[in-house]
Amino acid sequence: MKYQPIITVGRQYGSGGRYVAKLLAEKLDIPFYDKELLAEASRDSGICQELLESYDEKQGKNLLFSLISGAQTRGEPGTMYMDMPLNHKIFLAQFDTIRRLADEGPCVIVGRCADYVLRDHENVLNVFVKAKTEDRIQRVIKYNGADPVKAEEILRKADKQRASYxxxxxxxxxxxVNNYDLCVDTGTLGIEGCVDLICKCVEIKKKMIEEKEKEW
Known part of the structure; x- marks a missing residue:
């Protein structure tokens, strides 16, 4: 069986993680999903994309773990969402879309608990992108136009929201670190250096899987 890499990318705000993921997808010539995932989830679930965007990577309330663990086995696409609160529907819509995309072929997926959603997929490589606070502050000022006085507070709030979700x-x-196979620092390695390192890890994982298949 041909190895088809699925790379999930978690990231600190201002680390350049989205850019790392996008360049990685381009280098590997595979699909890239960040906001693009929301359009896919909208088509799959029938939930309008604007609602998906408004709840994107934001914590909901009172979701039971049993709903998550059972979602992939109940009903046809979209039907399981009928009697759930809106934030639950939105999470599970993304959950199902992430699993569908991973089943269809190689891709890079940014955030949205993709490492957790795909925890039982052998082909997945889970990456976390980080950087020192001072490096992230400079990035959000330079690329996001953040007020230098408020930049650190912006980082703190964004990371808190992602962590809560x-x-x-x-x-x-x-x-x-226990959730990821690889952690890279854009401040230490640079964007391209991080991409090169992740590509190397993809090659190593491919080799390991192929060797395991030979043993079978």
């Missing part, structure tokens, strides 16, 4: 819907802790 991940910790609520997944079974791990956002940024915990």
């Amino acid at each position: 991940y910790n609520y819907y997944a079974t791990g802790t956002w940024g915990d």
Whole structure:
């Protein structure tokens, strides 16, 4: 069986993680999903894209773990969402779309608990992109036009929101090394250096899977 890499990318705000993921997808010549995932989830679920965007990577309330663990086995696409609160529907719509995209072929997926959603996929490589606070501050000032006085507070709030979303819907802790196969620092390695390192890890994983198949 041909190895088809699925790379999930978690990231600190201002680390350049989205750019790393996009360049990685271009270098590997495979699909890239960040906001693009929301359009896919909208088509799959029938939930309008504007609603998906308004709840994107934001914590909901009172979602039982049993809903998540059972979602992939109940009903036809879209039908399981009928009697759930809106934030639950939106998370599960993305959940199902992430699994569909991973089943269809290689891709790079940014955020949205993708490492947790695809935890049982052998082909997945889970990456976390980070950088020192001072490096992230300079990035959000330069590329996002952030007020230098407010930049650090912007980082703190964005990371808190991502952590709250991940910790609520997944079974791990956002940024915990145990959730990822590789952690890269854009401040130390640079964007392209991080992309090259991730590509090398993809090659190593491909080799390991192929060798395991030979043993069978």
